Amino acid sequence: MAAIEMRNIVKEYGDGFKAVNDVSLHVADGEFMILVGPSGCGKSTLLRMIVGLEDITSGDMVIGGDRVNDKAPRDRNLSMVFQNYALYPHLTVFENIAFPLRLMKGVGEDEIRRRVTEAASMLELTEHLDRKPANLSGGQRQRVAMGRAIVRNVNAFLFDEPLSNLDAKLRGQMRTEISRMQRRLGTTTVYVTHDQTEAMTLGDRVAVLRRGLLQQVASPRELYEQPVNMFVAGFIGSPPMNFLPAVVAGDRLRLPFLDVGLPDRATGKVTDGQLLIAGMRPDHFEDAGLLDPAKRDRGALFRAKVDVTEWLGDSQYAYIPFEAGEEVTRQLADLAAELDSEALRTQLIVKIDAMSRLRENHEAEFWADTARMHLFDPRTGANLTRDEAAAADLAHLEEEELRDRVDSPDAAPR
Amino acid sequence: MFWLAGAVLIIAYAVIPVIWIVSLSFKEGDDITNKSFLPTVWSWENYRTVFASDLFTTALRNSVGMSLIATTISVILATLAAYAISRLNFPGKRLVLGVALAITVFPVIAIATPLFNLWRTIGLYDTWLGLIIPYLSYSLPLSVYVLSAFFREIPWEMEQAAQVDGATNWQAFRRVIVPLAAPGVFTAAILTFFAVWNDFVFGITLTSSEAARPVPAALAFFQGASQFSQPTAPIAAAAVVVTIPVVVLVLLFQRKIVAGLTNGAVKG
Numbered sequence: 001m002a003a004i005e006m007r008n009i010v011k012e013y014g015d016g017f018k019a020v021n022d023v024s025l026h027v028a029d030g031e032f033m034i035l036v037g038p039s040g041c042g043k044s045t046l047l048r049m050i051v052g053l054e055d056i057t058s059g060d061m062v063i064g065g066d067r068v069n070d071k072a073p074r075d076r077n078l079s080m081v082f083q084n085y086a087l088y089p090h091l092t093v094f095e096n097i098a099f100p101l102r103l104m105k106g107v108g109e110d111e112i113r114r115r116v117t118e119a120a121s122m123l124e125l126t127e128h129l130d131r132k133p134a135n136l137s138g139g140q141r142q143r144v145a146m147g148r149a150i151v152r153n154v155n156a157f158l159f160d161e162p163l164s165n166l167d168a169k170l171r172g173q174m175r176t177e178i179s180r181m182q183r184r185l186g187t188t189t190v191y192v193t194h195d196q197t198e199a200m201t202l203g204d205r206v207a208v209l210r211r212g213l214l215q216q217v218a219s220p221r222e223l224y225e226q227p228v229n230m231f232v233a234g235f236i237g238s239p240p241m242n243f244l245p246a247v248v249a250g251d252r253l254r255l256p257f258l259d260v261g262l263p264d265r266a267t268g269k270v271t272d273g274q275l276l277i278a279g280m281r282p283d284h285f286e287d288a289g290l291l292d293p294a295k296r297d298r299g300a301l302f303r304a305k306v307d308v309t310e311w312l313g314d315s316q317y318a319y320i321p322f323e324a325g326e327e328v329t330r331q332l333a334d335l336a337a338e339l340d341s342e343a344l345r346t347q348l349i350v351k352i353d354a355m356s357r358l359r360e361n362h363e364a365e366f367w368a369d370t371a372r373m374h375l376f377d378p379r380t381g382a383n384l385t386r387d388e389a390a391a392a393d394l395a396h397l398e399e400e401e402l403r404d405r406v407d408s409p410d411a412a413p414r
Numbered sequence: 415m416f417w418l419a420g421a422v423l424i425i426a427y428a429v430i431p432v433i434w435i436v437s438l439s440f441k442e443g444d445d446i447t448n449k450s451f452l453p454t455v456w457s458w459e460n461y462r463t464v465f466a467s468d469l470f471t472t473a474l475r476n477s478v479g480m481s482l483i484a485t486t487i488s489v490i491l492a493t494l495a496a497y498a499i500s501r502l503n504f505p506g507k508r509l510v511l512g513v514a515l516a517i518t519v520f521p522v523i524a525i526a527t528p529l530f531n532l533w534r535t536i537g538l539y540d541t542w543l544g545l546i547i548p549y550l551s552y553s554l555p556l557s558v559y560v561l562s563a564f565f566r567e568i569p570w571e572m573e574q575a576a577q578v579d580g581a582t583n584w585q586a587f588r589r590v591i592v593p594l595a596a597p598g599v600f601t602a603a604i605l606t607f608f609a610v611w612n613d614f615v616f617g618i619t620l621t622s623s624e625a626a627r628p629v630p631a632a633l634a635f636f637q638g639a640s641q642f643s644q645p646t647a648p649i650a651a652a653a654v655v656v657t658i659p660v661v662v663l664v665l666l667f668q669r670k671i672v673a674g675l676t677n678g679a680v681k682g
Contacts, residue, residue: 003623040430051578052577052578053574053577053578072577073577073578074578074579074580074582075579078578079578079579080575080578082571082574084569084571086569086571086572086574086575088572088575088576088590088594089594090593090596099576099579099589100579100580103579103581103585104580141522148575152580264437272455339535
């Protein structure tokens with residue numbers, strides 16, 4: 001086990017394109033770090049630079065205190081799970097898992113058998129050890145790939161979108177399985193995904209990348225509650241954060257449907273009449289009729305006509321279309337394109353109680369938790385209302401949790 | 415009905431000459447002029463004649479020896495070359511493949527005479543090596559072509575996974591890539607073996623004695639049981655004998671060849 005330190009890592013291709021641009025990232029010993037971002041953001045390239053399958057143009061890659069820039073992959077003592085698993089089709093499951101051990105000098109046959117059996121039982125592969133990968137299901141293949149990764153004592157595990165080839169149900173199960181395994185072994189892990197659910201649920205910390213640039217590295221909670229910019233805010237969370245045009249009018253802020261006081265943190269950063277973008281998460285809304293009265297004063301009430309509702313059993317989404325100015329529409333379309341989605345229309349998505357009986361194409365009264373609203377500068381995308389103190393608190397909590405886990409005897413390695 | 419008739423026609427077209435040769439090889443003495451398809455008396459006489467003649471047995475030894483040597487060298491070199499072509503980026507890569515393709519379509523007869531003169535000058539004429547070299551130069555490009563198509567289909571990740579697992583380039587090649595390419599290697603080996611085994615042009619032009627003459631060429635020098643009888647029947651028997659290894663190989667490796675040929679062809 002070891003910490004991974006990246007200092008000003010750059011990957012520049014022959015045509016001058018920088019796939020990874022000046023990324024500095026510290027992955028602590030035992031930490032589960034997620035690299036996330038839309039396709040083409042450089043997350044996989046960065047992972048491949050850690051493992052040594054991709055050359056580093058400039059910067060330092062330090063694993064466990066050693067600079068490994070010029071070391072071959074086999075000398076870095078890392079293990080990796082590939083997106084397509086890259087199992088060896090001509091070998092049985094047992095031999096697939098044993099493969100790294102067979103390449104090591106001085107590991108006896110008994111030792112190999114013991115370690116493979118142990119890894120297989122941890123992953124519930126014992127009864128499949130004699131089969132070939134071609135005869136396994138997708139989930140079993142995925143577990144074989146993990147078995148091959150955990151059978152050695154490595155400095156770190158690297159995962160390259162390991163769950164993207166599985167169906168949704170299996171993905172959920174394997175996600176838990178990976179998390180449990182990492183907690184149990186306590187091995188430093190770097191995990192690449194474009195799926196924000198995986199990012200939120202698995203990671204101690206999440207590094208959000210955009211076009212090769214690191215946007216924010218923080219705990220899932222901090223990313224969700226205190227994003228540094230519109231990109232992070234829009235990427236994290238599903239359904240995504242709602243972005244609404246907001247015009248500054250003195251100490252008030254005029255939004256579609258709403259008129260609220262300008263948040264304290266934004267005062268001084270904005271000028272009168274300026275157009276801003278307000279970000280509000282779907283779960284910061286509620287059907288006014290079902291609202292906990294204690295909450296009422298914290299937010300604001302508004303009436304709006306619901307276009308479509310989606311009832312999911314445990315919750316309910318309502319879609320409320322609104323008109324936005326040209327500038328905001330264009331800004332939102334650009335952001336959507338970058339997030340690999342399509343901006344179909346400007347609409348507000350609100351998550352309300354499943355008990356709510358509001359009807360499509362009727363007006364209803366909603367409550368918005370305006371205290372938790374963020375304001376973004378439409379040109380730079382910067383978050384004008386990020387609460388640094390709250391963010392620092394969250395970061396501190398995360399650090400404590402990690403230290404607690406790494407130091408506790410339960411998490412001791414095998 | 416139409417298809418059945420067509421199928422019967424094509425099968426007859428392909429098989430009748432073969433059966434005819436087999437039937438001829440069993441005809442005794444003057445029986446070949448019996449004006450019927452089958453021999454009047456089935457006899458092993460021609461086979462005895464063939465195996466009793468030094469001409470045939472040494473030629474058979476030459477053929478087997480040279481075919482095996484040429485095939486082995488060709489497949490080993492082609493595996494390494496095809497791996498380099500499919501995996502590495504080096505200047506002139508396309509040129510190598512282009513030249514390889516050009517060589518396979520180059521008419522054999524055109525270089526037979528120049529080689530004859532060259533080999534006589536440098537002393538390779540009528541030796542095994544003198545035949546193995548031209549065999550290699552024709553079979554290597556073909557093998558490289560077949561194998562590089564195979565290697566291209568093996569995902570890069572296989573090797574990368576092996577490297578991360580602690581393998582050197584050589585270990586990754588030998589323990590992962592070669593086993594995966596085995597059907598391709600088989601295909602290349604069998605194609606090479608057939609090509610060399612069936613060669614006539616080099617065999618007849620570059621040899622003058624039993625020292626290196628392969629079977630197809632030796633058949634042309636065959637004599638009958640007596641000076642006055644046409645050697646047709648013994649030649650038929652010899653032809654049957656040299657066909658047997660090819661048929662056995664095909665039957666043994668049929669499934670691998672089919673898998674190999676289509677594997678290389680379907681996905682590019």
